[in-house]
Amino acid sequence: MSRERKYAMIIDTKRCVGCSACVYACKAENNVPHGFCRDWIVSITKGTFPDLSLLNRSERCQHCEDAPCVTNCPTQASHYQGDGTVQIDRDLCTGCKACLAACPYDARYIHPQGFADKCSFCSHRIKDGLNTTACTEVCPTSCLTLVDLNSNDGKAEALMKGREVKIDKPHAGTKPKLFWLV
């Protein structure tokens, strides 16, 4: 019996330069329509001149373990795929927008064709055994890494070792799976 996978993404904010290559790679890979995006960059500047700090964060769907989009979806279009990712079955989606209202990360949008859409961790690439996403492939500073938390390869542990790891809105209780190294 094969081991159950649990995909997550580790994002090194010290390496991210906010170039948006991940955003455009995703748009090209996933045919994201004009005027929408599945991932985006948030730049946070803090402090008083000249003591300023800049944090760049590449953001996307958090593929939560307790995802409110899944619990609120009336047709099971939003579902757990069994590999740690949250996916949308377009054939089941009615475009009711309950998932958009439910998401505390505002990670979703309605595709012009009528279904809800969001980052899938490039599930088609994972299915092909690539174990990378378009954004991780294109990142010029290698700040994005897709990891399997159930793997014994030590990849996630090596990246997180000695680093402060943050997740977004932990108090939402959704157990998100984007980990920012700050």
Added chain:
Amino acid sequence: MLEIVSNKLNPQVLPHLHIWGFEVPVYLFCGGIAAGLLVISSAMLIVKKDHEDLRTLQLATLLSPIILSIGMFFLFLDLEYKSHVWRFYTAFVPTSPMSWGSWLLLGFYPFALLQAMILYKDKLPRIALLQALVIQAERWKKHIAVLNVHIGAGIGVYTGILLATFYARPLWSHSVLGLVFLLSGMSSAAALMLWIAPSTGKRQYSMIDMYLLSLEAFAITVLIIGGITGSANTRTAMLDFLAGPYAPWFWAVTLFGGILMPLALETLETLGKVRFSPLTPLLVLVGGLSLRFVIVYAGQEAATFY
């Protein structure tokens, strides 16, 4: 300083959530009235032995599924993937209020229509099968009415719980919202019955509406207190609601014009100080519609859970 810059594009969530337009508040309003009409007319069929004012009960029972259908038409208009509407009936998801609502709506029609057919049995076409069905159903008239009270109450609560389970939206995230919408739907239904009732029967509907409006005002007060004593998220959202761009609508149209003023007028009308006027139920109906609009719109403008 703290400056946050994002290149996120998605228009439906920026600068704030705006996914639901006028269709959803109209649907919630129609759903609330339909539920209220069914609950009140069914309850009267259960508790009252002789129905002096049968016509109002007949009309209320008939209007209930018609108004619900109008509401569902608006809900259909809101769906982004209209050809997939049938997908609501390919799954039952216990954690999704929308799924509960879809199935409850399906249960609403057969029993509401059966009750209407029992009340209109003399006017039904002479089709043997139909007549036989009504004769059989009439034996279970009170049982059907009891079931309809529960189905109606379920739909009424559902219209509020639908929003209340979205904890990412702090203004909506209050369980009391289900009660507020149920009471608002029932008071709107009582107002409609007051409007259509003959002058001899108006007093009882006026009294029912007075009770319901008082309870609604109390439930809204609980909603406000719950908001301003809650977490930073809910407090900010509630204060923005009470003093923000939707405040005039809420205070003037919903609370004063739609609850307090008709409550005062109904008191005077019931006491016989002034004549029953169609203005009073009209104010209640406008107030009920306004409540759905301000809650749906202001809830989307509130900052996402942070």
